[in-house]
Amino acid sequence: MTFLALDVSYQRGDFHLEFLMQTDATALALFGPSGAGKTTLAHVLAGLLTPQRGSVMLNGIPLFDHQARINVPPQRRRIGYVFQDARLFPHLTIKNNLLYGRMWQPKGPSPIAFEDVVSLLDLAPLLDRYPPSLSGGERQRVAIGRALMSEPRLLLLDEPLSALDEARKDEIIAYLKRLRLAALVPMITITHRREEVLLLADEVVFVDRGRCTGAQSTASFAAG
Amino acid sequence: MTSLGPEDYQAIWLSVKIASVASLASLPFAIAMAFCLARFRFRGHMLLNVLVHLPLVLPPVVTGYVLLLLFGRQGPLGQMLEACCGIVLSFRWTGAALAAAIMAFPLMVRTIRVSFEQGDGRLEQAAASLGAPPWAIFFTITLPLAMSGIVSGLLIGFAKALGEFGATMTFVSNIPGQSRTIATSIYGYTQIPDGEAPALALAGISIAISVVALALSEMLMRRTQRHRKATP
Numbered sequence: 001m002t003f004l005a006l007d008v009s010y011q012r013g014d015f016h017l018e019f020l021m022q023t024d025a026t027a028l029a030l031f032g033p034s035g036a037g038k039t040t041l042a043h044v045l046a047g048l049l050t051p052q053r054g055s056v057m058l059n060g061i062p063l064f065d066h067q068a069r070i071n072v073p074p075q076r077r078r079i080g081y082v083f084q085d086a087r088l089f090p091h092l093t094i095k096n097n098l099l100y101g102r103m104w105q106p107k108g109p110s111p112i113a114f115e116d117v118v119s120l121l122d123l124a125p126l127l128d129r130y131p132p133s134l135s136g137g138e139r140q141r142v143a144i145g146r147a148l149m150s151e152p153r154l155l156l157l158d159e160p161l162s163a164l165d166e167a168r169k170d171e172i173i174a175y176l177k178r179l180r181l182a183a184l185v186p187m188i189t190i191t192h193r194r195e196e197v198l199l200l201a202d203e204v205v206f207v208d209r210g211r212c213t214g215a216q217s218t219a220s221f222a223a224g
Numbered sequence: 225m226t227s228l229g230p231e232d233y234q235a236i237w238l239s240v241k242i243a244s245v246a247s248l249a250s251l252p253f254a255i256a257m258a259f260c261l262a263r264f265r266f267r268g269h270m271l272l273n274v275l276v277h278l279p280l281v282l283p284p285v286v287t288g289y290v291l292l293l294l295f296g297r298q299g300p301l302g303q304m305l306e307a308c309c310g311i312v313l314s315f316r317w318t319g320a321a322l323a324a325a326i327m328a329f330p331l332m333v334r335t336i337r338v339s340f341e342q343g344d345g346r347l348e349q350a351a352a353s354l355g356a357p358p359w360a361i362f363f364t365i366t367l368p369l370a371m372s373g374i375v376s377g378l379l380i381g382f383a384k385a386l387g388e389f390g391a392t393m394t395f396v397s398n399i400p401g402q403s404r405t406i407a408t409s410i411y412g413y414t415q416i417p418d419g420e421a422p423a424l425a426l427a428g429i430s431i432a433i434s435v436v437a438l439a440l441s442e443m444l445m446r447r448t449q450r451h452r453k454a455t456p
Contacts, residue, residue, distance in 0.1 A: 048349050074352040087350040091368045100364075101354035150354040 001060045003186065004028075004154075008044055008054035008064070017041065017051075017210040025203035026186035029196070029218070032207030038190045039084075041207065042156050045188075046081045047074035058153060075104065080152030080185070084159045086139040088131035094142055095127040101150025110151055112184055117145045120182055121175055137168035141175055148184060155187040161196065176200055198222055227421035231400050232409060236429055239386055239405040242317055246325035247332070247381035254332035254377060259366070261333070262340035280330040284390025291323055291395040319396040320403045324385035332381040339373025340366070372445050379441040383434055406430045 003024045010017040017037045030038050043049040045056060047063065050071060056064040058079075063072045080101075088097050098117065102110070118124050121141045131139060140160060147155055160176060161169045180187070180200055189200045197204050197218060204221045206213045216224075261273060279287050295302040296314045305311045313319035343366060351361045367374075389407040396403035398412060410426050413419030 046353050048353070074349070075355050075357055077353075078355065079353060081350070081353040083346075083350060085346070087346055089347060089351075089365060100351070100356070104355035104357065104360065146354065 005057040008051040008056060010044055010051040019212050021205055021212045023203060027180060027202045028188045029201035029204045030190045030207050031197050031204050034192050036207045037210040038207050039158055042158050042190055046079045046156060047072060047077045078153045080147030080150055080155045082143050082147050082157045082160060084162055086143040088139055088142055090131050094129055097142060098146050098149050105151055112148055112151055117148050120178055121145045136164050137171050140172055152185055155185050157189045159190055227425050232422060234401055235404045235406055235409040238317060242321045242324055242405060243382050243385035246321045246385040247328060247378055250325040250329055251378055254329060254336055258333045258336035259340055262337045276333055277330045279327050285394050288323060288391035288394025315396050315399055315402060317402050320392050323391040323395045324388040327388045327391050328381040328384040331384050332377040335377035335380050336373050339370040343369055375441050375444050379437055382437055
């Protein structure tokens with residue numbers, strides 16, 4: 001069964017997304033210049049934008065199918081979206097930000113434990129603080145942890161380094177490496193930076209002007 | 225204070241009661257209306273907006289007169305309320321509360337709406353991606369983030385209701401114990417000889433109530449914001 005199959009058409013104003021791809025990679029990068037439609041694609045995947053036509057299948061289950069009139073709402077897609085701008089809830093402590101997604105999951109033991117997420121991302125010293133008092137890098141770490149805690153079937157990282165200065169980038173890169181090694185959940189990284197592809201993906205899909213312009217393994221991407 | 229009689233104290237208590245009931249009871253409706261107007265575009269949006277604002281631009285006497293026509297004992301809604309639930313509004317404090325609530329409503333909606341418009345829906349998107357259903361997003365994200373606007377909306381509603389005069393006078397008149405509020409009492413005192421002292425005392429008291437209400441809402445606002453900005 002294909003892990004992820006996309007065949008979508010989305011248009012708004014002058015921008016036209018016409019995207020066809022299939023992958024079995026559980027660490028994928030969507031690579032392309034800014035303005036290529038990567039974030040639009042991520043929004044379509046997460047259900048935050050509704051395409052005009054086509055289908056989105058995850059593990060053989062349709063999340064969107066225009067012809068069958070299926071459109072699973074974002075809250076039931078279980079796609080953990082780590083936004084470029086973190087989007088932490090300013091009125092909740094870091095601990096409650098992390099636990100927010102857990103509230104809507106069925107009760108019972110979870111495959112992803114709170115303590116594991118906290119130690120993976122070194123969040124223990126931040127738990128009682130509020131988002132406005134955090135640095136950019138800390139916010140990004142909390143955003144990753146918060147998405148993990150919602151027990152996603154897929155983690156979407158949208159330009160995880162773009163909002164950070166150089167020093168903070170190195171800090172987050174170390175955590176992203178850890179995240180990938182932990183392999184808690186399949187992940188897709190959206191990026192326009194080559195080094196992030198090499199770091200975070202087995203396979204890379206090229207995006208340009210709203211279209212999929214090819215795919216290759218990260219190994220051959222690195223060689224080329 | 226010696227210039228005030230028991231009727232005046234009754235009027236003060238009644239004013240506070242009417243203004244509290246009017247602003248608190250209309251708050252949920254004002255929040256719902258503000259949310260609809262701020263976050264949704266639908267057919268009739270303009271019309272609804274105009275209707276909500278009507279009491280703000282109409283002469284209060286007209287609003288009071290329309291209330292009298294609708295909710296008076298002979299009015300269609302007034303008869304219905306009396307027949308089904310035994311509620312009579314005309315010349316009662318409940319009618320004064322209704323008049324005050326309707327006059328305060330547009331101001332409450334306007335104030336609360338601004339805080340709903342400041343949110344751009346991005347945090348709501350994040351909440352949805354974390355699995356929260358729409359009703360839960362409203363109560364856990366949208367509403368708490370709009371809290372300072374809601375508190376100021378409530379305060380403005382209370383202040384407006386406290387000072388309401390024209391619609392109240394027209395709809396429920398100026399009956400001691402039912403509809404004689406601070407505002408209508410002051411008006412009454414200015415119409416009789418030797419009324420200056422009690423009028424002045426009542427004016428002072430209405431200033432005091434407003435100051436206390438303002439201070440209270442300021443404290444509430446600080447409390448909701450203080451811990452958020454807490455730096456380590």
